[in-house]
Amino acid sequence: MAQPDRSARAARHGSTRGALTAGVLAPRALLLASAPFVLADPPGAVFPFRRCRVRQTLFGWEAQLQAFAQALAAAGRAVFFTPAPEIFASLPSFRHIADATGWNEAAEIVHLRFGPACCARVLKTARNALVLAETMPRTPLTPSHHPFARGDRLPAAIERLLLYQPLAAPPLRIDGSAVPCEILPSAFSAADLTAAAGRDPAAETGAAQWLVCSFAEFDATACDAGEWQVGGNAARSLDWRGARGLRVIARERGEMPPVQIMLPWNLADPASIVPDLVGKFAGAGGLGPGFRLVVFPYNETPETSAKIAAMIAAARLALTTHPSDLRHFFVACIPRLEDALELAEWFEIAWLEAAAPDRLWNEKRLAALGVSVGVIAAPCAGDDTAPCLAPADAEIMLTASDAFGERAFAAATLSPRALAALLANTRARLRSAAAPVRRRA
């Protein structure tokens, strides 16, 4: 299906490129960022963003904020972070901002809010901008009393939208008025990765190493607000060591190693089909020996954390008779940028949900890392950004019960038959991609 011209659509909504410094990022302004994630132990109400310990460095709000802050750091601008912009309303609170940041009260504060439109927050008296990576908000079938549940309305005080890519229909303010949009330069999507690539690999950043474990090893009791791990120490995942070792040895012997696939999972997306797909793979008897699937959950909060345990519990139940196949499924997150740089070495391909709200942003991140991408469950063929490995052939109803109300979503998904085709297409795509390399060799 032909896609409408994006630049024309952007022009209709007044998007401009390259006006950032003249707009919200005025030179003297204090840049104070916030995002929906909950820090386990924030050092205060305001602190430099570099003191934030990011848990998932690759995807989601944390990664967006990290890349944004790095892009500004390159321009000599510091970004501060507040876990709760709503607390600032009076003189003592603003005095605290001045004490913590050296802010000169004559200058303005620019509050940069990250995360989806439905979670937008404002810092009163500041200039509020929403940095939006979502291009396709999920629209619930059911009504909600929550004024922002549909993702198409924003708080009245949001002055500007900073977008990673033009939107066909940017969210409006609650009163229906349009919000001026600016398109972020491409550096804002991957500046952190670029900077990490240029750093000394031996430099100690203090961040934790990979958190990864198989579905067989996952310890649900250790899963608490994002601190999930294997028996207290993620580095000891034997199944992951086995999977990595198998790849190294297979390559040494000139054999085809099992295909390792990344599957990012936006936990804040109530209509994500990742649990459905994993459940179907498990129900169909596993992935088979030639594949390893590594799910990367992101946007993890105390409210969404339980979804990981629930997905794994369902897979374990389905694979009761084939428990060894649970060792082919992994769950992982990458707190350290340096580890992210190695991903192309460990993963042949990443599957991205076609309808994931932030899919285009994830594509940019993976492209910066050299990981090839295949879109799955596209409602129709002809996607213009990445090849579709398996179009949707089924629909499921998903429900969510959260702060936005009881909501139902219709989501395009893959049947078990389409999953079989997905695996075959993935292997075929990798073969065709590898063929020219062999010829050259």
Place this chain on the structure above:
Amino acid sequence: MNPRFREIAGALSAPGWQLYFDVSPLFEEHWTGIPVVAAGLARALLDTLPAHVHFFYEHHLVARAAIEDALARRSGLYLLRDFFDGPAQAGKLPALAARTRAIGLYPSVKRVSQIFPIECSIYHDLSTLITPRFHLLENIRHHQKGLVDDLRTNDLTFGVSQATVDDLKAYLGAPEDRVFVAHNGVSWPWWYPIEAYNAPTPGREDPYFLVLGTREPRKNLARVFELLALFPELLATSRFVIAGRIGWLGEQERMPQVLEQAMAAGRLMLPGYVSDFEKYVLLQDATATIYPSFFEGFGLPVLESLSLATPVIASFSSALPEIGGDACFYFDPFSVESLYRALRRVLDEAPKQNPAYRARCHEICARFTWENMLLAILDPLIARLAESGAPARARLRAVR
């Protein structure tokens, strides 16, 4: 009584306006927070505009004597029973055709809306919208039901603080000319000081810090537990009393094991819910109160504490500095070191013994009375009625 009320009574009388006050918050057995505000306003209405006020719950009138009784008891236990058993009911609201000069005044979320030609409601905070992580889903849904609709159907909307009004504007786009600040008041029954003076008070000589409020995550009690765990020497010189009913999501506020010894030794006390009078006594005798909340639309306990000249160590969050002014010792709610610093300042400066500080507390609290709150509601309401040709519009609405 403020002479302005006589003018307001005159302005209401001439066209025959009647005020209908929603008493649903008063049906709670224990009054804290919103029921206290509803009670303060009900008392002020009875005292200042007795000929113009009626009380209602959903579509029913509530007997004035039953409200007087509940206000005297400072509890809605018997009001609830008597209303649903019948004696406190005073019939249905007047028929729609006879309601053309009725003003519905709602002290909180409207249980039923668009039943009066003129409606006003009070927003206490937008915390279920802005900080849903601190609330149970059923609480969020109860409040969100009216969040936008109440604003839309109100002729005038009131916030209990400038911070809340600013939130209404910043999030929901409340129009400037239809949203006003009406600060809560503070008052104690006249006999409390006498009873407190005569009450037996074993152990009163031992100083203590008081933390008052429902135990729920928004109140940030975990910061106080962290303080005591990190600086246990505080327990050697002062006791800590954490009073308030158990709320929700309590596991996040669980007391660390390291403090169990302090509890066994009577240095840390958690008496649970305390009665209004017990609260008064506790506040009066405390060295200072600690109010570490992450988000408040007003912060009634801050005002209650200052009304008894007891210093408040409060977080600088949301509306608290607006209410406490320069009489509070503020700290960063995310930093235990900041809390410790504020607490040490109170210990060093002993403001409670300072007559100038006590005078300042009284000066601040004198502004926060229920009559002033009622005036802050009625003044713009009367102005609105006068400027908008309300009778004609009201008739139209009633017909519609």
